Structure formats: C-alpha cells, structure tokens
Amino acid sequence: MKTLLARLKRLFSSPAAAHPTLEELQHLFTSRYLHFRELLTANNNALEAMAEMEKALLDGRSYSMAFIRAKSTIITVNVFKMIDNLRYIADGRYGQLVVAYRNIEKTIDELIDQSRPAVEGDWVLPLTRVNRSLVELSGEKMANLGEAGTVKDIQIPEGFVITSGAAQAVFSHNNLFTEINRIIQQTDARDLEDLHRRSHQVQKLIMACSLPTELERLIKEQFDLLENKIGRPIEVAVRSSGLGEDLGRASFAGLYRTELHIDRDQLIDAYKAVLASTYSARAMTYRLTKGYRHEQMLMGVGCLLMVEAAVSGVCYSRSMTGERQCMEIFWAPGSGKGVVEGTKDTGRLLVKRHYPFEIIEKKGTPLSVLSDKQVTQISEAAMKLEARFGTEQDIEWSIDSSGSLFILQSRPISVSPWAQSQPDPAPLADQQLLLRGGVTACPGAEAGQVWVVRSTVDLLGFPHGAVLVVEHPLPEWAPLLRRASALIATTGSVAGHLATIAREFNCPALLGVRDALNVLQNGQVVTVDATSRFIYGDRVDQVISCNVDKQNPMHNSPVEQTLKAVLSRITPLTLTDPTSPFFRSSRCRTLHDITRFCHEKAVVDMFGFGERYRYVKGAAKRLVGNMPMEWWVINLADGFAATYDASNKYILIDEITCEPMLAIWQGMHAIPWAGPPRVNVRGMGAILFQSTRNPGLDPAAPSAMVQKNYFLISKNYCNLSFRLGYHYATIEAYISSLRTERYVTFRFKGGAADESRRIARVELLAELLVRHQFRVEKIGDSLAARVEKRSQNVLYNCLKILGYLSIHTRQIDMVMSAPGQMMRYRNKFNKEIKEMLSHGKREN
Amino acid sequence: MENEKIDSLEAASGITVLIVDDETDFLEIMNKHLCRLGLKVETAGGCRAAISSMETSPKEVVIMDVSMPEIDGIRCLQLVKELWPDTEIIILTGHASVKSGVEGMQNGAFDYCLKPIDTRELVEKIELAARKALVNRRS
Numbered sequence: 013m014k015t016l017l018a019r020l021k022r023l024f025s026s027p028a029a030a031h032p033t034l035e036e037l038q039h040l041f042t043s044r045y046l047h048f049r050e051l052l053t054a055n056n057n058a059l060e061a062m063a064e065m066e067k068a069l070l071d072g073r074s075y076s077m078a079f080i081r082a083k084s085t086i087i088t089v090n091v092f093k094m095i096d097n098l099r100y101i102a103d104g105r106y107g108q109l110v111v112a113y114r115n116i117e118k119t120i121d122e123l124i125d126q127s128r129p130a131v132e133g134d135w136v137l138p139l140t141r142v143n144r145s146l147v148e149l150s151g152e153k154m155a156n157l158g159e160a161g162t163v164k165d166i167q168i169p170e171g172f173v174i175t176s177g178a179a180q181a182v183f184s185h186n187n188l189f190t191e192i193n194r195i196i197q198q199t200d201a202r203d204l205e206d207l208h209r210r211s212h213q214v215q216k217l218i219m220a221c222s223l224p225t226e227l228e229r230l231i232k233e234q235f236d237l238l239e240n241k242i243g244r245p246i247e248v249a250v251r252s253s254g255l256g257e258d259l260g261r262a263s264f265a266g267l268y269r270t271e272l273h274i275d276r277d278q279l280i281d282a283y284k285a286v287l288a289s290t291y292s293a294r295a296m297t298y299r300l301t302k303g304y305r306h307e308q309m310l311m312g313v314g315c316l317l318m319v320e321a322a323v324s325g326v327c328y329s330r331s332m333t334g335e336r337q338c339m340e341i342f343w344a345p346g347s348g349k350g351v352v353e354g355t356k357d358t359g360r361l362l363v364k365r366h367y368p369f370e371i372i373e374k375k376g377t378p379l380s381v382l383s384d385k386q387v388t389q390i391s392e393a394a395m396k397l398e399a400r401f402g403t404e405q406d407i408e409w410s411i412d413s414s415g416s417l418f419i420l421q422s423r424p425i426s427v428s429p430w431a432q433s434q435p436d437p438a439p440l441a442d443q444q445l446l447l448r449g450g451v452t453a454c455p456g457a458e459a460g461q462v463w464v465v466r467s468t469v470d471l472l473g474f475p476h477g478a479v480l481v482v483e484h485p486l487p488e489w490a491p492l493l494r495r496a497s498a499l500i501a502t503t504g505s506v507a508g509h510l511a512t513i514a515r516e517f518n519c520p521a522l523l524g525v526r527d528a529l530n531v532l533q534n535g536q537v538v539t540v541d542a543t544s545r546f547i548y549g550d551r552v553d554q555v556i557s558c559n560v561d562k563q564n565p566m567h568n569s570p571v572e573q574t575l576k577a578v579l580s581r582i583t584p585l586t587l588t589d590p591t592s593p594f595f596r597s598s599r600c601r602t603l604h605d606i607t608r609f610c611h612e613k614a615v616v617d618m619f620g621f622g623e624r625y626r627y628v629k630g631a632a633k634r635l636v637g638n639m640p641m642e643w644w645v646i647n648l649a650d651g652f653a654a655t656y657d658a659s660n661k662y663i664l665i666d667e668i669t670c671e672p673m674l675a676i677w678q679g680m681h682a683i684p685w686a687g688p689p690r691v692n693v694r695g696m697g698a699i700l701f702q703s704t705r706n707p708g709l710d711p712a713a714p715s716a717m718v719q720k721n722y723f724l725i726s727k728n729y730c731n732l733s734f735r736l737g738y739h740y741a742t743i744e745a746y747i748s749s750l751r752t753e754r755y756v757t758f759r760f761k762g763g764a765a766d767e768s769r770r771i772a773r774v775e776l777l778a779e780l781l782v783r784h785q786f787r788v789e790k791i792g793d794s795l796a797a798r799v800e801k802r803s804q805n806v807l808y809n810c811l812k813i814l815g816y817l818s819i820h821t822r823q824i825d826m827v828m829s830a831p832g833q834m835m836r837y838r839n840k841f842n843k844e845i846k847e848m849l850s851h852g853k854r855e856n
Numbered sequence: 857m858e859n860e861k862i863d864s865l866e867a868a869s870g871i872t873v874l875i876v877d878d879e880t881d882f883l884e885i886m887n888k889h890l891c892r893l894g895l896k897v898e899t900a901g902g903c904r905a906a907i908s909s910m911e912t913s914p915k916e917v918v919i920m921d922v923s924m925p926e927i928d929g930i931r932c933l934q935l936v937k938e939l940w941p942d943t944e945i946i947i948l949t950g951h952a953s954v955k956s957g958v959e960g961m962q963n964g965a966f967d968y969c970l971k972p973i974d975t976r977e978l979v980e981k982i983e984l985a986a987r988k989a990l991v992n993r994r995s
C-alpha cells in the first residue's frame with residue numbers, strides 16, 4: 013500500500029512531468045476511485061441518518077434511546093470512514109480532522125451513555141422520616157405521601173420505604189445493570205410480541221435475584237417494628253415509587269405493580285415483584301412514548317399498612333372538565349382498586365372549591381354514598397394538599413370503617429383540563445349513529461377499525477390506528493394507546509389510570525359505553541367522537557377535522573433533551589463556503605462540518621485526477637461522428653466494446669459501452685440546438701467588457717476553459733468535463749446494480765455575461781434540476797447538483813436532462829436580463845425535457 | 857425508498873464469505889439467506905473456529921459479531937487483520953454503541969451493521985467489501 017501511495021504522490025505531484033502507462037493509471041484509478049466511492053457512500057449514509065434524527069425531533073413521534081444510539085453510531089462510523097478514505101485519496105493529509113473527530117465522538121459517547129449517578133443514603137426509611145427533600149431516595153410517590161403526612165390534620169398510613177439506593181444495591185449485587193441494558197437495547201418497541209418477550213426476560217432476572225443480606229435484614233426489621241407498634245399481626249400494601257414517576261407531565265398511572273395484603277413471609281417476593289414491574293411491557297412502552305430512559309429508572313418501594321377501606325376513591329382538586337371553580341370526587345365502596353382500574357361502578361361529585369364545599373352535581377349509581385361530612389373532610393384535605401404542593405392535585409384516598417380518612421397518594425394533575433361539550437349535543441343527522449353516551453375521559457375524535465381486546469393474545473395482534481374496544485379500562489392495555497386511534501370501554505370513569513394515560517397520549521377516550529361490546533364488531537370502521545360522546549358507523553371526516561391538535565408527548569423529556577444535545581454536536585453546519593480561508597479541517601466543529609469538508613476535498617481531488625489523466629499519452633480516443641465540437645474519450649476500465657482495437661486513435665459512439673455516457677450523449681442530441689440567442693447591443697457590450705476582465709473567456713487563451721471536452725469512462729462510470737460556449741461544467745455519474753453507491757453530480761460555473769445575468773442562469777438551472785429530484789447548492793454563479801440512490805432509470809433520465817441542459821443553456825446568460833426571457837426559457841426547457849423523456853420511455 | 861432487487865453481484869459472487877457468531881440460529885439463518893442470493897458462505901461459531909477456517913482457506917470478506925464469549929469480536933478482528941490484512945471485515949452488533957462502532961473501524965473493520973440485520977443492506981456491504989478486498993489483493 014505504501015508503494016502505491018508513493019507512486020500516486022510521484023504521479024500527481026507534477027502532472028506534466030509524469031507519464032505513467034495507461035495500464036498503471038487504470039490500476040491507480042481503480043484503487044483511488046474505490047476510496048472515493050466509499051467516501052461518497054459513507055457521506056450519504058451519514059447525511060441520511062442525520063436527517064432521520066432531525067426528523068424525529070420535529071415529527072413529535074416517540075423515539076427511544078436505542079434510536080439515538082443506533083443513528084449516532086451510524087453517523088460516527090460513517091464519518092470515520094470518510095476521514096479514512098479522504099486521507100487515502102489525499103495521501104495522508106488532513107490529520108487535524110482526526111483530532112476534531114475524536115473530540116466530537118467522545119462528547120457524543122458521553123451524552124448517550126451517561127449513567128445515573130449512584131444514589132447515596134439509607135436503604136430503608138420509616139415513612140415518618142420521608143418528605144419531598146428525599147425524593148431521589150424514596151421516589152416521587154412516597155416523597156409526596158411523606159410530605160402529605162406532615163400537613164396538619166392529614167392522615168397517611170403508617171409504613172416504611174425501601175429506597176432507590178436499596179434497588180441500586182440489589183441490581184449491583186446481582187450484576188443486573190449490564191444485562192438488563194443489553195436486553196432493552198435489543199428490544200424492538202414497535203413489535204409488541206418482542207416487547208413482551210424482553211419484558212418477561214428482564215422481570216424473570218429480577219425475580220430470580222437475591223437481596224444483599226443486610227438489606228433483607230433491614231426490611232424485616234422495619235416490618236417487625238411496625239407490627240410491634242400496631243400490637244397485632246399486620247399486612248402491608250407494597251407500592252411502587254419510581255424516580256420521575258408522578259411528575260407533572262408524566263403520571264406513570266397504574267403502570268407499576270402494587271401488591272396488597274402482604275405478610276412478613278411474602279414481603280421480599282412482593283418487593284422483587286414491584287421492582288420487576290419497572291420493566292413491565294406497559295411501563296416500557298410508556299417510558300418510550302414519554303421519552304424516559306430505561307437505564308436511568310430506579311424504583312423506591314413503599315410498604316404501607318393496609319387500610320380496611322369502607323369507601324375509597326380519587327379527588328381532583330380542580331375539575332378536569334370545565335367547571336373550574338369546582339373539584340371532582342369519584343368514589344366506590346371498598347378499596348380504590350376498582351375506581352382506578354375502572355372495574356367498579358363509580359360515583360362522581362362536583363364540589364365547590366371553598367368552604368362549605370357545596371355539592372353542585374351528583375352522578376353515577378354507587379352502591380354506597382358518602383356522607384356530607386366525609387365529602388367536606390375529603391374536600392378540605394384536597395385544598396390543603398394543593399396549597400402544600402403549590403399545584404392542582406390528583407389524590408387517592410380511603411375511609412376506613414371507623415370513618416378516618418387516609419390519603420394514599422397525591423400527585424400533580426398531569427394534563428390540562430378541557431372544556432366540556434354542550435350537555436346534550438345533537439349527533440350529525442346524515443351519519444349512522446351506532447352508540448351514544450358514556451363519559452369523556454379524553455376529548456377528541458378519531459376513526460379506525462374496531463379491535464376488541466379481551467386478552468394478551470388480542471393485544472399482540474393490535475393493528476396500528478385501530479379503535480381499541482375493551483370491557484374494563486385496565487392499565488395493562490396502556491401499551492396499545494400509543495398505536496390506538498381511540499379508546500372505548502364499557503366501564504370506567506375519568507379518574508381511572510388508563511383514562512389518565514389516554515389524556516397524556518391525547519388518545520380520544522370514551523368510557524362507560526355499556527353496549528360497546530354488543531354493538532361493535534371487529535374490523536368495522538367507526539368514528540369515535542369522544543368530545544360529544546357519539547360513535548358513528550364509518551369514517552366521518554367532518555367530526556375528525558374538529559379534533560384538537562395533538563401535543564408532542566416527548567416534549568422536554570430526558571430522551572428529547574439527550575437527542576438535542578447529541579444533535580448539537582452532529583448537525584449544525586458551520587463550514588459553508590469552500591472558498592473561505594476558514595474552510596479548514598481544524599475548524600470542523602460538528603460531524604456535519606467534517607462530512608462537508610471531506611466531501612469537498614475528495615471531489616476536488618478526484619476531479620484533479622481527471623484533469624491530470626488527460627496527459628497520458630495515447631489514452632484519449634477522439635469520438636468521430638457528425639458533431640460540431642471535439643469530444644475525447646478515455647477508457648478507465650471496461651468502457652469500450654471488447655471488439656474495439658486499442659491501437660486506434662478514434663472511436664465510434666457505437667463502440668462505447670459506458671451507459672452513463674450514452675445517456676448524457678442522448679440528452680445532448682435529443683433535440684437540436686437552436687443556436688445562440690440573439691443578443692442586443694447592451695448584452696454584447698457586457699460580453700466584451702467581461703472578456704477584458706476575464707482572460708479565460710478568450711477562446712485562444714490557454715486556460716482550463718479552452719481544453720478539449722473529455723469523457724473519462726468505465727462501464728458504470730462517467731466523468732465529463734467540458735466547456736460549451738463560455739461556461740464550464742462537469743457531470744459525473746456512477747450507476748451500478750448497488751443502489752447505495754449510485755449517484756449523479758453536476759457542477760456548473762461561468763458564462764460571458766455580467767454576474768447578475770450569470771446568476772440568473774444558475775437560478776433557472778437550479779429550478780429545473782430541483783424539479784427533477786436533484787439537491788442543489790448555489791454560490792454566486794456556480795452551482796452543484798446531486799442525486800443519488802435512485803433507480804437506474806431515474807438516474808439515466810437525470811443524465812439525459814444534464815446532457816440536454818448542457819447544450820441548450822449555452823449563452824442564454826447573455827439575454828437573462830431581458831423581460832420575459834426567464835419565463836420563456838423555463839417553459840421551453842420544461843416542454844422539451846418532457847418530450848425527450850417521454851420519447852425515451854416509448855423507445856424503452 | 858425504492859425497493860429494487862439487486863440484479864447482479866459482481867465482486868461478491870466470486871468469493872467466499874465467512875460469518876462468525878456464537879449464536880447458531882443466527883448463523884443458520886444468515887447462511888440460508890446469503891446462499892439464496894448466490895453467495896458462497898462458510899460459518900464459524902467463534903474466533904478460534906474463524907482463524908482455523910481462514911488458515912484452511914483465507915476469505916476475502918468476514919462478517920463478525922463484536923460480542924462473543926472467550927475472544928471478543930474486536931480482538932478477533934485485530935487478529936484476522938494482522939494475519940490476513942487484505943481481508944475486509946464487516947462487524948455486527950446486537951446493540952449500537954458509538955464506542956464499539958468506532959473501535960471496530962479504528963481496528964480496520966470495513967463497515968458496521970446493526971442486528972437485526974437488513975439482508976439487502978448487508979449484501980450491498982459485502983459487495984463493496986469484496987471489491988475492496990480484490991483491489992487489496994492486486995496491490
């Protein structure tokens with residue numbers, strides 16, 4: 013390889029002096045061009061991945077850390093390849109690029125793989141010692157509950173917290189972090205079956221692990237202390253308290269496990285089960301949708317003395333449905349499970365937010381009722397909690413048989429309230445109304461195919477965009493809300509966990525539609541108008557168009573913040589002008605800068621190679637035929653027919669096997685050139701004036717512009733450098749059977765007219781090329797256009813268009829300032845290109 | 857994205873590809889897919905088997921998982937590149953990591969692919985690697 017580099021250096025250091033043989037140069041070309049193509053492929057791959065990352069940020073759809081990690085890896089690997097290949101082509105120059113690259117790559121790596129800092133503190137804490145200041149240790153739910161317990165006259169259950177520090181110790185003790193992260197990173201979150209399998213795999217690992225002996229001792233010691241204090245055998249509820257759970261914008265409602273009636277012997281297994289539920293499929297989907305990082309999740313767990321509830325429920329300290337001066341209380345007899353899972357008949361009260369807490373409205377048919385005194389008790393507690401936490405609260409409560417009120421949970425309300433529709437809206441008269449009624453759990457309207465889910469098996473086959481129909485709105489259906497267009501349940505209330513999640517995901521939800529399972533059939537298309545509480549047969553666009561704008565569920569999430577930080581080192585382009593003295597490798601600030609730099613330098617170097625190659629003795633063959641200009645062809649590999657005699661000085665177009673060249677040739681000759689445009693006196697004056705300032709415009713001067721026109725070809729490759737009239741252009745193409753490496757590029761510069769008219773011609777060219785799928789960059793009177801990875805036919809058509817434009821845009825810059833000329837040429841070119849391509853199609 | 861068939865493999869059709877992975881299911885599936893596309897394929901269940909296969913007959917292109925027990929993929933990549941510098945290696949990984957991707961490239965890998973494998977993408981990379989390997993051999 014070193015020899016090759018030395019030979020290249022020798023050959024290219026002084027082109028005029030070096031006269032390698034054709035065979036030598038063909039070999040050098042092959043090797044050098046291979047690196048060039050690799051660089052271009054890597055450039056495309058990197059830019060494609062950059063575009064996907066930017067799109068993810070703008071789209072408002074959910075993406076995971078796995079997505080950020082995969083795309084960043086693709087980009088860094090491909091940028092590395094670009095540098096490597098450029099340095100080969102440039103004979104080891106641009107060492108500064110490596111330094112710039114390493115710095116950027118290191119930062120990106122740190123941003124992606126940042127791990128949660130170790131949690132310091134006690135493994136087990138009595139709830140009486142817990143408050144908001146210990147949130148990192150106890151988790152959100154228990155920190156809030158402990159804080160609530162410090163509010164005057166608010167009673168919470170006795171208990172203790174097994175902290176996130178303990179969870180961290182369990183994971184470290186069993187070496188679980190690496191294994192769990194490995195499994196999670198391989199999870200395809202779009203594939204529910206895969207998600208369930210991986211979730212099960214992780215949960216099994218946690219259930220099988222052992223606790224550090226000291227932790228087990230501390231847990232049991234706290235349990236015994238509690239039992240001694242109560243003075244009888246006790247049972248506890250074991251409840252999750254994740255870090256980041258219950259924050260204002262993400263409730264994690266009902267996603268983690270709660271174990272009820274747990275005695276001393278069951279305690280450790282129950283703890284592990286709650287810990288394992290961090291990785292339940294529903295929790296993983298939720299985190300993905302809301303932009304939380306799995307690897308940063310740690311769980312605190314609360315062990316709370318069981319409250320033997322006579323009546324339980326939920327209170328929103330401010331109503332969600334428009335009555336802003338009221339709070340809402342939902343209740344049902346017994347424990348609160350039936351209320352939050354939507355399986356029990358639930359009563360609803362609308363109560364004024366100030367003393368004497370007047371009841372405004374009573375709904376539902378509960379089996380027991382709350383006394384006025386109890387309503388006042390709950391209302392007072394709600395207002396106190398709202399005052400303590402400084403924001404409206406979603407509160408779970410229970411009242412035991414002795415009439416004592418216990419607060420079980422208090423968290424900020426996670427979504428904005430919505431305005432209630434008219435009390436009795438009328439359905440659309442001209443549409444088939446299938447069902448009406450129920451309660452709006454999330455407003456909005458969407459259409460889709462009905463998909464009834466009764467079991468996990470139904471869940472796995474759930475199609476994207478379907479309307480989810482269930483009997484009870486259980487939290488286990490949460491993974492489907494990401495892909496469902498709407499939710500319908502036969503039971504449930506606004507206060508249920510699934511209703512809360514539906515609101516966070518902006519999934520229109522209508523609950524308590526009693527006949528839904530009798531009337532709706534799988535596969536049937538319906539429109540769910542959750543706002544007005546109607547379900548129509550078929551799709552009703554009139555209703556859907558009134559739907560509220562969907563919010564981005566990832567907004568400001570940890571994953572979105574990571575993506576933004578990573579992108580800041582990848583996508584901004586600060587090196588924009590290759591002619592600037594600051595266009596240097598040491599100035600590369602981002603990976604995009606590096607790709608831009610590598611691409612520019614590689615192209616310059618490869619075109620330089622073509623320039624030098626012309627000097628090879630006997631390499632160029634003159635193309636013979638009926639044509640006005642001199643065209644020369646150099647065969648780099650297999651661009652001539654096998655029957656061609658290499659000792660000839662001339663070649664016929666029929667002896668060319670290079671498909672890209674033939675396409676350009678066809679474009680050049682498809683429509684005869686009408687000759688130069690008629691120039692007025694002013695235009696001619698401008699040409700003469702420009703000629704005095706630019707000696708390159710003198711056809712007799714020995715500049716690059718007066719050289720012969722050369723095709724450098726192989727079977728799949730063509731590089732044409734040419735001057736027609738006063739402009740200079742290069743077309744290059746590689747079109748093989750591999751989609752990833754195909755491309756067509758076009759560079760155009762110059763002209764005889766003044767700058768403004770040259771720029772006007774470039775503008776027109778750009779407009780025409782963009783229309784035919786080229787990406788175009790313009791700087792002054794020069795233009796660079798590129799199209800790649802398209803089908804072979806599309807790219808051959810692009811070459812025909814370039815061939816056509818090369819001939820037909822000759823000298824039109826001189827008339828570009830004349831009124832209407834731009835329009836006239838635009839129409840003419842569009843018409844003729846259309847004709848040419850349709851003619852080509854007929855021939856094919 | 858155009859879904860176009862790869863109508864001809866040029867360099868890759870004349871070479872043998874060695875796939876190295878400790879997951880036998882993966883080896884079987886890839887073997888089947890690539891053979892169906894007209895490639896000659898050999899498989900190895902780990903680094904030692906890969907070296908032994910290369911000693912018997914060097915391959916132009918090796919596809920290798922980075923996480924393997926005993927000798928990991930990066931070490932195996934270094935060994936193969938040291939002994940057979942003309943061979944081009946495509947590394948595979950089950951989960952993306954900027955560090956492992958760059959480490960692979962710094963150690964001379966030709967390219968990098970993420971599992972689950974997009975067969976079309978892999979075949980294109982094999983073709984490009986094969987071309988480079990053939991040029992390596994000539995120079």
